[in-house]
Amino acid sequence: MRRRVLLLLPFLIFLVLGFFLYRGLALDPSARESALLAEKFPSFTLSTLEDPDARIDESLLRGQVSLVNVWASWCPTCKEEMPQLLELSERGVQMVGIDYKDTREHGRQFLEEFGKPFEVNIFDPDGDLGFELGVYGVPETFLVDANGIIRYKHIGYITPDDVEEVMQEVEKWR
Amino acid sequence: MALMTRAGVMLVLLLVVTRAMAVSAIDIRDFKDPVLAERYSDITASLRCPKCDAQAIDSSNSPVAEDMRERVAFLLREGRSDQEILNYMVDRFGEFVLYNPRLDGRTWLLWALPAVLVVVGGLVLAAFVRARKNARVRALSEEERMRLDSLLNRHPKETE
Structure with a gap:
């Protein structure tokens, strides 16, 4: 009996093993937890795309909830994301862009073409x-609350289906 | 024959060229201090590229891996310790980048499993050895021997 x-x-x-491997099939291999959740937005001093002489820093993000979107003119999915970002902006979300590893000329052209x-x-x-910010793939979007704390991160482009989820997060932290 | 030799030469050349390309893709930094160079290659081999699925930053061409290598070199020259550099990367890119995850609430199973399996394997082996020791070879009884003989003789060898 014991042998049986x-x-x-x-x-x-x-x-x-089968249970764990089967569960693994449903996981998204590109999903990463963000190291910066509940952390302060990193401090910086940079110019704006519009004005090379301007100096802005992280205090820009104080006072209201903002969505910080990392984009670049060389990034194809950023173009597809623009309509969703425009929609979020129309719905009253403060949008801040980071033009990442780009030239002023290309960055400005991109905005002229795809919206602001x-x-x-x-x-x-x-x-x-x-x-x-630990950005490894553009576009990425960070939700920063009124105290300058990062509360949510969306990796990859915001699809039309993602807009509601992002909106809910914004409402949650307002 | 000449054609085959030519094809062979081409193949060798192709291999040499692709090999050279693979090597040149990994930038070798000139540290004056060999200890620093050693630490650089250790650290970049133990950090996982966040963009790629299973590649260390020392062998990846993705832009983020390049940036990370550059930052590792910069921090090394600044005199930071290995642990400080690893922490620096984890603070920005998360635990994911560590090829040797830290021991914590979520990773204890990962670290403990090999030891547990060795212990379990040892116990199974010990059980086998003991079972074999206790087994006795019993001689056949007279009745059994007769039955065996009759079975063997029922089918005389075909060569006979």
């Missing part, structure tokens, strides 16, 4: 601010 039970052991191991949802664009030609 022992014979079942490989099958039990198979069941346990951003109240201000932080110009980050060397990607230093992007590095502080």
Whole structure:
């Protein structure tokens, strides 16, 4: 009788392994937790895309909830994302752009062509601010609350289906 | 024959060129201090590229891996310790970038499992050895021997 039970052991191991591997199939391999959730937005001093002489810093994000979108003119999915960003802006969300590893000329052209949802664009030609934010794939979007704390991160472009989810997050932290 | 030799030469050349390309993709930094160079290659080999699925930043061409390598070199020259540099990356890119995850509430199973499996394997082995020791070879009884003989003789060898 004891031997019979022992014979079942490989099958039990198979069941346990199978359960975990099956669950793994449904996981998104590109999903990463953000290291910066509940952390302060990193401090920076940079110019704006519009004005090379301007100096802005993280205090820009104080006072109201804002969505900080990291974009670049060389990024194809950023173009597809623009209509959704425009919609969010129309629905009253303060949008701040970070033009990441880009040139002023290309960045401005991009906005002329695809729309201007951003109240201000932080110009980050060397990607230093992007590095502080742990950006590894453009576009990425951060929700920053009125105290300058990062509350939510959306990796990849915001699809039309994602707009409601993002809107809910904005409402949650308002 | 000449054609085959030519094809062979082409193949070798192709291999040499692609190999050279693969090597040049990884930038080798000139640290004057060999210890620093060693630490650089250790750290970049133990950090996982966040953009790629299973590649360390030392062998990845993705822009973020390049940036991370550059930052590792910068921090090393600044005199930061290995642990400080790893923490620096984790603060920005998350635990994901560590190829050797830290021991905490979520990773204890990962770290403990090999040891547990060795112990379980040892116990199973010990059980086998004991079972074998206790087994006795029993001689056949007279009745059994007769039955065996009759079975063996029922089918005489075909060569006979």
